[in-house]
Amino acid sequence: MIALVDCNNFFCSCERVFNPALQGKPIVVLSNNDGCIISRSEEAKALGIPMGAPLHEQQEVIRKHDVQVFSSNYTLYGDMSARVMSILREEVTTIEVYSIDEAFLKLTGNFDEEMARALRAKILQWTGIPVCIGIGSTKLLAKIANRHAKKNKTLTGGVFDLASYWDPEGILADTPTDGLWGVGKNLAQRLKGMDITTALGFQQADPAAIRTSMGVVGERMLRELNGISCLELEEVPPDRKGVMASRSFGSPVETLEELEEALANHVARASEKIRRYGLLATRLEVFIKTNRFRKDDPQYSRGIAITLDRPTNGTAELMAVARELLQRIYRPGYRYKKTGVQLVHLVDEDAYQPGLFDAPKANRIDLDKIIDEINRRLGDPKNPVITRASQGTQRSGSGGKGWQMKAERHSPHYTTDWNQLPEAKNSVI
Template sequence: MFALVDCNNFYASCERVFNPNLQGKPVAILSNNDGCVISRSDEAKALGLPMGAPIFKWEGFCKTNNIQVFSSNYPLYGDMSSRVMKILEQFTPDVEIYSIDEAFLQFKGFHNYNFNDYATQIRSRILKWTGIPTCVGIAPTKALSKVANRIARKFPKETKGVYVIDSEEKRIKALKWIKIEDVWGIGRRLSKRLQAKGCKTAYDFTQLPDQWVRKTFSITEWKLKKDLEGNSKIILDEPQNKRAIATTRSFEYTYSDIDNIKERISTFATACAEKLRKQDSSCHMVIVMLSSDRHKKDLPQHRTSKSISLSYPTSSSLIISQCAVDAVTVIFKEGIKYKRAGVIVTGLVPTNNHQLHLFDKENPKHQPLMQSIDFLNSKYKSHKIKLGNQDLKRTWKMRQERLSPRYTTNINDIIVVR
């Protein structure tokens, strides 16, 4: 059996944990730089606040309806997510973290368990230990557990946040209820093609011939079909090292001077290097991207990128940062107001097993230096040690005018009980 555990309105729920006055009130969370709405509480949804709404257009609506609006507090959300996932590991060792607020669980050898009671225990423990409300769907396959979770979320009073598909009758009833466009793994284009074939529900999809599905679509859609039929074909994903690592961000404001852009690029490159070292990888290539604000059509536009190949693989922040800064210096144009930039490291190989270069190699002092920097930054839970061309005050410069305290990751923001 598989379970999908999904945190309800996760970002809004995290804000409510430490600010109980928000319980029962409409809450909205904004994207980077306070751009648009990326998370809403059920109360905000009921008022008609759409997902992706640009806040500058909906500011008056939010004030009129007393919707509490917050900037994204990623340190808080990331820490709360980690706590939830650690709790899930107490119920089974087979956990696949699907997103910041979702995880698949597989129950091997749980033959005599009452899964409804077990799922209720999961919900209760997460709520008691973290304050985060969840819904749990359990079924014989991953795809069906998604369907079960959707039912639990849609009918909270009837299901009490838990739904188990443990019979053929329940499976067919669930598949006839869920629309084809709401099935996990079926996107907008695929749903239109299936609807043209007469598929209105997930059940209709399972009635299509196997051979036709494989021939018309791919093995992925065939596996999804078999999963929905109750024949498990989609397995838990094993954690794998990434083949490329990217750090891209929109700037707090538009920048037209090279110095500010160099500082941002250096910070992005350093973040990529840290991620490389976490998975014991090194890169052969650094790609830098730079673009102006495409929404401001009246301004000159410039969007470009540059790649730099390295003669030897490295994970050194010093080398990767220098390469990235050199690249952005070349592609930068005077008079352009830039809004977004990014650094990608690719051509990844294991740090302890790669082809050596006959004439060129990394400075042997870099590796122990990087280990020391990573250790100190990990110990003090913030980036205290940076390169000389980075801003010493902040890692990500974002407009966050409605930011709540980082209750669990900053000692200065811990709640004081009087």
């Protein structure tokens, strides 16, 4: 059995913990740029404020009903999350922290609905955060149970065990496919085309038909609905594939200088993040885009990536590369809305051995060359603008967990010569 513990209106609940006067009042929490509403209290939901709604579209309701509006405070939410998770860890040995406000628990034989109710009360008492708990024989069924618990809180008291319920099919029949975990707008539409609109219909569908129209993803969900576990509990989160830092501009930006300034911030944040994780990046990507909501504006969206000749997490050298990349894709005459950077092909700093780094010969950016170039242009030789980042721990001998990158084949996208970087394609739509 699997339990899904999900915090209710998590960000709003966190704000209330530190301001109990907000109890019972409609409140919302905003996205990063204060652009969208990403968390709503029950009272705010009752006013018809939709999830993800742009703030400016809701100003009327907010004013009329005196809805309290908060900018997001991720430090606070992360801290509250850690408190909730630590309580869960005391309860069971196997737990997957799925997101900031959700965790799957692997239940041992004696864990029943009553224990779940006690756990829920304990979390509320110790942290002030209300949660709902759903129990099922697979992750997907636990998700469905959780949804039912949340939708019928007065009836369920926030806890629902689908596995021991007398009429599980009734619950599935009550769950629309577009409320299913893993089914978005598109897959819901595809299912509708097969006359499937509820989880029950999905559960009883022909496996071959599901396989054909939805591929392995659909088949996995079908099995999970039938109590055959296909999604394992991941106790240890898999290695991170990449780190991104991006922001939208409050008002459109047109000059290269403004984009560079923003990008410098993003590179600083991204590199700081990988240093904290003890990682090095071997590849860097920069992108810029115009405002897709302004249909009348000419649109431009482009990204460019480059493989580095050695892994690094040094802010200055990554910034130098990012700036060069930005110049390659920047086109004047557009109103830019967003820019960002991605550090990918991450390597564990401790496992990295320079001798083992089999970087491509022709298709790479020579970091030192760039650094020298920039220092020559901007700096005084005794006092370089940019210095090389440390290269991690040099290991002796061949023992230990060596990291080896597969040699890359020649590709026209990569060159050591900046002047030979590919011209931006005409992306005007």
